[in-house]
Amino acid sequence: MPSGIRSFSELVVITLGVTCELPETSKNRHTSVKNVFIPVNYCCKLWQEVFLVSPLVYFVQMDRKYFLGTAATLLAGTAVPLKKSYANNNDEELIYRKPPYLENGDSIGITSPAGFTTHMEIQPAMQVLQGWGYKIQLGNTIGKRDFTLGGTDEERINDLQTMLDDPKIKAIMCARGGYGSIRIVDQLNWTKFKLSPKWLIGFSDITVLHNHIHNNFQVASIHSKMTNSFPDDWNTADPIQIETIISIQDALAGKKIKYSVIPNTRNKWGNGEGILIGGNLKTIETLSGSTSDIKTDGKILFVEDTGEYLYSIDRMFWNLKRTGKLKNLKALLVGGFRVKPDDPGEEFGKTLEDIVLEKVNSYTYPVCFDFPVGHQKNNFALKCGVKHRLSVTEKEVTLTEII
Amino acid sequence: MRITIPPYLQKGDTIGMVAPAGFMPIEKMQTCIETLDGWGYSVQMGTTTHSSSQNYFSGTDEERLNDLQQMLDDRKIKAILCARGGYGISRIIDKISFKKFRKHPKWIIGFSDITILHSHIFSNYKIASLHAAMAAAFNDGEFNNPYILSLKDALEGKPAHYECEVHAFNKTGVAKGQLVGGNLSLLAHVTGTGSDVKTRNKILFLEDVGEYLYNIDRLLLQLKRSGKLDRLAGLIIGGFTDNKDTERPFGKSTYDIIYEQVNDYDFPICFQFPVSHSKENYALKIGAKYKLSVTDKVSVLQEI
Secondary structure: OOOOOOOHHHOEEEEOOEEEEOOOOOOOOOOEEEEEEEOOOOEEEEOOEEEEOOOOOEEEEEEHHHHHHHHHHHHOOOOOOOOOOOOOOOOOOOOOEOOOOOOOOOEEEEEOOOEOOOHHHHHHHHHHHHHOOOEEEEOOOOOOOEOOEOOOHHHHHHHHHHHHHOOOEEEEEEOOOOOOHHHHHHHOOOHHHHHOOOEEEEOHHHHHHHHHHHHHHOEOEEEOOOHHHOOOOOOOOOHHHHHHHHHHHHHHHOOOOEEEEOOOOOOEOEEEEEEEEEEEHHHHHHOOOOOOOOOOOOEEEEEEEEEEEHHHHHHHHHHHHHOOOOOOOOEEEEEEEEEEOOOOOOOOOOOHHHHHHHHHOOOOOOEEOOOOOOOOOOOOOEEEOOEEEEEEOOOOEEEEEOO | OOOEOOOOOOOOOEEEEEOOOEOOOHHHHHHHHHHHHHOOOEEEEOHHHHOOOOOOEOOOHHHHHHHHHHHHHOOOEEEEEEOOOOOOHHHHHHHOOOHHHHHOOOEEEEOHHHHHHHHHHHHHHOEOEEEOOOHHHHOOOOOOOHHHHHHHHHHHOOOOEEEEOOOOOOEOEEEEEEEEEEEHHHHHHOOOOOOOOOOOOOEEEEEEEOOEHHHHHHHHHHHHHOOOOOOOOEEEEEEEEOOEOOOOOOOOOHHHHHHHHHOOOOOOEEOOOOOOOOOOOOOEEEOOEEEEEEOOOOEEEEEO
């Protein structure tokens, strides 16, 4: 390759005055490069022979290895190494689709794509969902266990795959988070889901699925409590437990979201409109650089986490910033962070608010702390991939679903 | 890709010592200072090594940045040894000016949180650096062990030749390539940022400390899913010490987890290489070319 060019994706071909970046092929060694235009009137060496490329645009299809050899010769001296744009966070042109909202009698599937759960543990959720008029279809991973996982990878893939493909199932509620979605996300076949989207419901480790379908298929999903958060006894439950569970019912039924939040004195005031996306901060960081990595330009980002040290939260916000995810937001919602106390002598010396604000103080969009999303009782349903308006004033914070 | 190897050290050269991340009391650096002195170098202590900081860091971002910056820019200083890792490089990395350093490269020494500095320098400036023991490793009578002495040899420019015992999970074969790597969590953390490392045709080494088993699984999947394992020349798995497990056990050991994730690749893999947060931590030159040879008798990593 010409000196100074580190990878294939950094080669830029100048064609007829148009600069186009070649496709990223790191995923597949044998990806064939198609539709590559060779510069007009260029003397180039193909297979050891010298051709004078005609004034017509030359159309080639060749495999990568061949192309590289050719491109190196062809582009020597003309290829421009671009500083890789690490912060390509723009997909604002894309249209996000909402799956059909649920009707009375529709079926909701319950599955364990991550941590394991028992039949006993999902009883309260089943009763409530049935009480709302939905049928429940239990996946065969419920009650299965492979150490911390809800069955082997294969079992969890098959169960979720069946639900994604079954046209009778209108929504899939994940039993719980924990860990495991990342182990199966690339093995799932999304063909039928793309054709007839349905609501995926969950949070925490399920952030993997939300972000994956957001980035790849532009389908809306519901970030909310899962079966393990339904109160055992509806009559003795906290009002906030009831309210947050009802927020799932409202979201599934197509009721527009409108939440008011008590203002935190460190909020940044303002208004912002954009598609909502986000989830568990650690999970978002571990998706960086993968096909499930979200683009955040022009969007409202929400993040939450639990049990992390302040230094670790700080590092994760640096990851957001350094991957360009904070720069062009319309708004930032900071949910619950049950912070792990600093070890004695290792005091971090900054609060969560300090950590966030120092990363975003140069931006003008509104920032809301204490947003009711996270590993806590006041964890309301949010629609990822749906347009919202956030308004933050001294007196009031409201998040409203629009369109 | 051509890499610049900073000049090796001569007797009488100056090594700067800084604490760019976590706080460390200067008493704990004493043996390290004396040892470097004994190797024939003079040690210049940065302001962050005798800081009055009361919190986690060895100083404010500005203090840590200025101290490191001054060492990078001072042409008399031929190497910079980071006294300690911890956490803190992420906070200052984008503010460091490498302008003078690029013109007059010098050895940056450290590991753990310093992985970010290594990756950043390798990716952006193609200058070799030293993944090696920091000040604490010299304490408790360890200043003369083979791992500490490997740092001495590295600074003097003696080509490395390390051997390690076979491990049942090893994959035999020979690999040649530039060496990159460091702390697994931090390599994952810089993915997608301006300090990210491209690993194609390289020998990658990984180590970590105090991680949950499920998280090691997740971090490896991140490397895999961001394309960092696909086309390696070879893989070196160091120590994963003081791991933690969740209340509901993960059910696999660290090496089981790693083996499961990398077993399908056909490049050579060496497990249990002495690079870690415990004393088994050979000096490795990030960016330099090495040959990894894994046989059923012994694994050898040598500089070429």
